[in-house]
Amino acid sequence: xxxxxxxxxxxxxxxxxxxxxxxxxxxxxxxxxxxxxxxxxxxxxxxxxxxxxxxxxxxxxxxxxxxxxxxxxxxxxxxxxxxxxxxxxxxxxxxxxxxxxxxxxxxxxxxxxxxxxxxxxxxxxxxxxxxxxxxxxxxxxxxxxxxxxxx
Amino acid sequence: xxxxxxxxxxxxxxxxxxxxxxxxxxxxxxxxxxxxxxxxxxxxxxxxxxxxxxxxxxxxxxxxxxxxxxxxxxxxxxxxxxxxxxxxxxxxxxxxxxxxxxxxxxxxxxxxxxxxxxxxxxxxxxxxxxxxxxxxxxxxxxxxxxxxxxxxxxxxxxxxxxxxxxxxxxxxxxxxxxxxxxxxxxxxxxxxxxxxxxxxxxxxxxxxxxxxxxxxxxxxxxxxxxxxxxxxxxxxxxxxxxxxxxxxxxxxxxxxxxxxxxxxxxxxxxxxxxxxxxxxxxxxxxxxxxxxxxxxxxxxxxxxx
Ligand SMILES: [Zn+2]
Numbered sequence: 265x266x267x268x269x270x271x272x273x274x275x276x277x278x279x280x281x282x283x284x285x286x287x288x289x290x291x292x293x294x295x296x297x298x299x300x301x302x303x304x305x306x307x308x309x310x311x312x313x314x315x316x317x318x319x320x321x322x323x324x325x326x327x328x329x330x331x332x333x334x335x336x337x338x339x340x341x342x343x344x345x346x347x348x349x350x351x352x353x354x355x356x357x358x359x360x361x362x363x364x365x366x367x368x369x370x371x372x373x374x375x376x377x378x379x380x381x382x383x384x385x386x387x388x389x390x391x392x393x394x395x396x397x398x399x400x401x402x403x404x405x406x407x408x409x410x411x412x413x414x415x
Numbered sequence: 416x417x418x419x420x421x422x423x424x425x426x427x428x429x430x431x432x433x434x435x436x437x438x439x440x441x442x443x444x445x446x447x448x449x450x451x452x453x454x455x456x457x458x459x460x461x462x463x464x465x466x467x468x469x470x471x472x473x474x475x476x477x478x479x480x481x482x483x484x485x486x487x488x489x490x491x492x493x494x495x496x497x498x499x500x501x502x503x504x505x506x507x508x509x510x511x512x513x514x515x516x517x518x519x520x521x522x523x524x525x526x527x528x529x530x531x532x533x534x535x536x537x538x539x540x541x542x543x544x545x546x547x548x549x550x551x552x553x554x555x556x557x558x559x560x561x562x563x564x565x566x567x568x569x570x571x572x573x574x575x576x577x578x579x580x581x582x583x584x585x586x587x588x589x590x591x592x593x594x595x596x597x598x599x600x601x602x603x604x605x606x607x608x609x610x611x612x613x614x615x616x617x618x619x620x621x622x623x624x625x626x627x628x629x630x631x632x633x634x635x636x637x638x639x640x641x642x643x644x645x646x647x648x649x650x651x652x653x654x655x656x657x658x659x660x661x662x663x664x665x666x667x668x669x670x671x672x673x674x675x676x677x678x679x680x681x682x683x684x685x686x687x688x689x690x691x692x693x694x695x696x697x698x699x700x701x702x703x704x705x706x707x708x709x710x711x712x713x714x715x716x717x718x719x720x
Contacts, residue, residue: 378537380518385495387522402518403539404602 276308279327281349281356282339287312287320289342292412294324296338296371297331305329318345337365341372341398342412367392367401372414379403416708420524420531424542424577425606429584436550438704439697447707449475454507456482456499457534458490458514463674463695464534464544468511471702480506497526504529509710512536530709538571538600544672545577547701548631551694555668556628558585564623566592567633567653567678569599574672575633576603583610590623591616594649597639619652620659629668630655632678656680660688670694 285293290309294300299307306327315321336348340362350358370388374381381389381402390401397408407414416431453472457465469479482503490499496519500510504527512520513534520533520540535541552558563582569575569591579599582589589612591599598616599607607614617623624630635653640646654677660667671679671691683689 376517378515378517380496380514380516380522380536383516385522386497387525399602399605400518402521403537404517404606406602406605 275354276306276325276327276351277354278352279305279325279329279350280331280336281351282324282326282331282336282343283321283347283349284315284318284345285322285324285339285343286318286345287315287322289412290322290324292342292415293322293339293346295415296342297326297335299326303329333360333363334365337363338368338371340364341368341393342415364393368398372398372407372411374400374403374405375407375414376400376403376405379405416712418709419712420520420533421542421705421709422520422524422531422533423540424545424581425540427542427581427584432546432549432581432584435546435701435704435708436553438708439546439550439700442700442703442707446703447475449477449707449710451475451477451508451706451710452506453477453479453706454482454503454510455479456503456510456512456514458485458496458512458519459535460484461513461535464513464698465511467698468532468534468702471699471706474699475703475706477508477706496523500527500531509706509713530713532705532709535573537573538576539573540577540580541573542577542581543698543702543705544574545581546705547694547697548574548578548670548672549581550697550701551670551690552629552668554693554697555690556666558587561585561587561628562590562626563587563629563631564590564592564620564627565631565633566620568597568635568639569593569633570597571636571639572633575599575631578631579603579612580606580610583607583612586613588613589615590627592618592620592623593653594618594635596649597635620655621662624659624663624667627664627667629670630663631670632675633672634674634676634678650678654678654680655683657682657686660686663688 290311308325310323312320330350339346346362348360349356369390372391391398392401397406399406416434472479500523509530511532511534512523514536517537517539519536524531565575635650637646667688668690669688673695
């Protein structure tokens with residue numbers, strides 16, 4: 265990582281920096297995390313930053329909030345190479361990769377319009393995470409391409 | 416059987432299946448008693464399956480309460496399924512659910528403490544049909560070293576999905592015969608692949624027919640096709656009669672979940688191969704056995720004899 269990029273990542277005082285998000289996916293990452301600005305956090309987003317590994321990458325910074333590993337693991341569905349940096353007093357005190365969870369609930373909508381979760385039932389969507397996709401825990405529909413479109 | 420509910424054929428091990436079939440086989444000689452109340456919730460018209468469950472519960476010495484048709488129930492007023500099952504749970508010791516949405520039974524089971532049986536969820540699963548299918552296969556062809564052909568609407572046919580899943584427990588060779596537009600859905604193919612099943616897909620029956628022990632025919636429905644002509648043309652290719660079966664082994668077992676329209680010509684009915692009425696009748700002892708096991712497991716609903 266160049267000095268310039270290092271600066272971009274560690275510039276916040278306290279909080280979480282999600283790095284190595286594929287270019288253009290930052291807003292989806294925020295959406296997965298349920299961060300829409302209504303919580304009052306200072307959120308900054310850098311999009312399409314040149315990256316050696318990804319070509320173009322996005323960076324998401326959430327100030328004043330340390331996201332737990334379980335919270336950010338869902339991000340792996342659209343950003344498998346993402347790294348999570350926990351920042352305190354301008355220092356990165358923890359740096360982790362996202363790990364694919366076994367199941368994600370309440371994040372994705374089922375692509376099957378006839379699925380029971382698509383109606384008005386009081387139930388959260390639930391998807392089991394497969395090696396190369398996700399699968400609705402209710403109707404069994406497998407979603408491989410375009411996971412981000414179902415957030 | 417260790418299950419609280421029966422939602423999908425995928426949850427059944429070979430052991431589970433054999434436990435149900437063994438109990439079903441013994442039921443005529445030694446019928447158990449279960450003075451339980453079974454709640455019938457049919458959100459889609461299916462007189463036959465409902466009658467079969469109704470008869471099964473009554474033959475066990477129990478009784479049934481019926482939600483009635485959707486048009487006359489609270490559902491019409493916009494009640495959620497989650498609410499309906501929580502209300503009816505208070506009237507019954509076990510529930511049977513038929514619903515047009517995939518995943519309905521799975522979701523409903525999360526809201527109740529009594530055993531819930533999936534009697535068909537959209538194009539998803541129909542596991543009790545599978546148990547009676549397996550019972551019929553076991554009686555007529557045995558479940559070992561089995562080659563099965565499953566033909567017709569494999570995409571929307573929930574009986575097909577459940578049967579294919581269950582047959583993986585018996586290492587059966589499975590052949591799927593359908594038009595391209597009605598082939599097995601990706602999720603079922605995925606499960607069969609994961610289970611290491613021996614699966615082949617065909618567009619016509621002819622080449623594979625001589626190898627089959629069982630031919631399971633399903634109905635291709637008019638509404639799956641945009642126009643009448645296309646439907647007629649396609650459906651016509653997946654119809655069997657005496658001529659079709661001339662090339663079949665003598666001891667081929669022909670099955671169908673019924674009702675049929677004209678997929679099997681009436682001329683086949685009188686042959687030794689036709690087992691579809693026997694198959695339908697097997698629904699009662701098999702559902703009796705299943706209800707007996709689930710209620711026994713739930714620890715209420717009377718004594719088993
Ligand atoms: Zn679904």
